Amino acid sequence: MSEQVFEATIAKDQRIEPRDWMPDGYRKTMIRQIAQHAHSEIIGMQPEGAWITRAPSLRRKAILLAKVQDEAGHGLYLYSAAETLGADRGDLTRRLIEGRQKYSSIFNYPTLTFADVGVIGWLVDGAAICNQVPLCRSSFGPYARAMIRICKEESFHQRQGYELLMTMMRGTPAQREMVQDAVNRWWWPSLMMFGPPDGESPNTAQSMAWKIKRHTNDELRQRFVDMSVPQAEALGVTLPDADLRWNAEREHYDFGEIDWSELKRVISGDGPMNAERIANRRRADEEGAWVREAAAAHAAKKQEVPA
Amino acid sequence: MSEIKHEWPLYEVFVRAKRGLNHVHVGSLRAADPEMALHHARDLYTRRNEGVSIWVVQSDDIVASGPDDKDAFFGPSGDKAYRHPTYYAIPDSVPHI
Numbered sequence: 415m416s417e418q419v420f421e422a423t424i425a426k427d428q429r430i431e432p433r434d435w436m437p438d439g440y441r442k443t444m445i446r447q448i449a450q451h452a453h454s455e456i457i458g459m460q461p462e463g464a465w466i467t468r469a470p471s472l473r474r475k476a477i478l479l480a481k482v483q484d485e486a487g488h489g490l491y492l493y494s495a496a497e498t499l500g501a502d503r504g505d506l507t508r509r510l511i512e513g514r515q516k517y518s519s520i521f522n523y524p525t526l527t528f529a530d531v532g533v534i535g536w537l538v539d540g541a542a543i544c545n546q547v548p549l550c551r552s553s554f555g556p557y558a559r560a561m562i563r564i565c566k567e568e569s570f571h572q573r574q575g576y577e578l579l580m581t582m583m584r585g586t587p588a589q590r591e592m593v594q595d596a597v598n599r600w601w602w603p604s605l606m607m608f609g610p611p612d613g614e615s616p617n618t619a620q621s622m623a624w625k626i627k628r629h630t631n632d633e634l635r636q637r638f639v640d641m642s643v644p645q646a647e648a649l650g651v652t653l654p655d656a657d658l659r660w661n662a663e664r665e666h667y668d669f670g671e672i673d674w675s676e677l678k679r680v681i682s683g684d685g686p687m688n689a690e691r692i693a694n695r696r697r698a699d700e701e702g703a704w705v706r707e708a709a710a711a712h713a714a715k716k717q718e719v720p721a
Numbered sequence: 722m723s724e725i726k727h728e729w730p731l732y733e734v735f736v737r738a739k740r741g742l743n744h745v746h747v748g749s750l751r752a753a754d755p756e757m758a759l760h761h762a763r764d765l766y767t768r769r770n771e772g773v774s775i776w777v778v779q780s781d782d783i784v785a786s787g788p789d790d791k792d793a794f795f796g797p798s799g800d801k802a803y804r805h806p807t808y809y810a811i812p813d814s815v816p817h818i
């Protein structure tokens with residue numbers, strides 16, 4: 415394989431596979447993109463995981479447990495895809511713990527009430543779906559295949575969240591207030607999940623050329639807003655944006671200015687929960703080390719004993 | 722005492738979706754031994770009835786053709802059109818063939 419074959423494969427909209435020749439930049443970008451995505455799934459277990467023991471019914475506990483387990487699965491599918499490129503799972507985890515690789519800024523916000531669980535399913539998983547559906551056609555085969563598997567599972571995540579919110583909206587005024595409060599806190603961070611505006615996203619052009627990104631950040635953000643407005647109306651909540659209105663000319667919703675300084679602050683480590691999220695991940699890694707070592711020792715010992 | 726390896730080996734996972742179908746590769750995972758690999762594969766790749774049978778095999782044990790062998794390996798079958806049924810012209814009037 416050579417550069418020519420690589421370019422031709424991309425041009426024909428076919429997939430690049432791990433052992434094919436690929437430019438160094440493509441390999442590095444793919445490893446970084448997949449690792450960041452994997453880290454987001456793993457760290458993303460924490461905000462909702464915090465509510466498993468406090469979920470109000472056995473039904474909600476079982477659903478939440480299944481959802482959080484799915485997110486662990488998503489992380490593992492993705493680490494598996496990263497390993498096809500020569501990355502090492504343990505090394506990626508160390509990079510996360512040492513702050514050398516990032517994860518989605520959305521998981522650095524706290525989950526204050528049980529309504530947050532519903533709003534995360536509806537908006538955060540909803541935004542993730544917008545981002546991830548086009549990635550099912552990523553030019554890198556193992557990533558595209560992992561995304562197909564993940565997208566199949568995300569629909570459950572979004573629907574359980576929305577159903578939870580519908581249930582609360584049929585409840586007491588205090589419960590309805592709780593939902594509105596959670597929407598107020600999560601709406602803007604959800605919009606930030608699509609990344610900086612196109613003008614400040616220098617890598618977009620190369621990623622689009624390599625077909626590892628299929629739409630720009632702003633295109634996906636607009637799609638998410640257009641989808642969410644009618645869902646908010648059906649739910650009976652107000653999205654916290656005075657400038658949000660239908661633009662008949664554009665056939666899209668206009669929306670207000672995003673506070674990009676907040677995104678920068680949270681990405682650079684200064685969000686409300688950054689330190690705690692990483693501390694938890696580090697603790698799980700360190701406190702689980704003896705289990706991993708014991709399992710490895712047991713496996714080695716079994717191999718020594720002739721059958 | 723031999724040194725303990727902290728990094729578990731990589732296993733490739735193959736799942737049979739239902740009876741009558743082949744096992745298909747679905748991804749990989751890390752496990753200390755084959756038994757653990759099988760259990761992890763169950764938890765990771767069949768949470769929603771995706772399979773009725775799982776194979777796991779250490780990635781290092783897989784022998785694969787490389788992308789560079791493609792021509793030498795698969796090229797020779799390219800010019801053997803006579804191996805395909807459509808190579809043979811049979812009049813439409815002949816039934817069931």
Ligand SMILES: [Fe+2]
Pocket residue numbers: 455484485488564
């Ligand atoms: Fe996920």
Ligand SMILES: [Fe+2]
Pocket residue numbers: 485539542568571
């Ligand atoms: Fe999800």
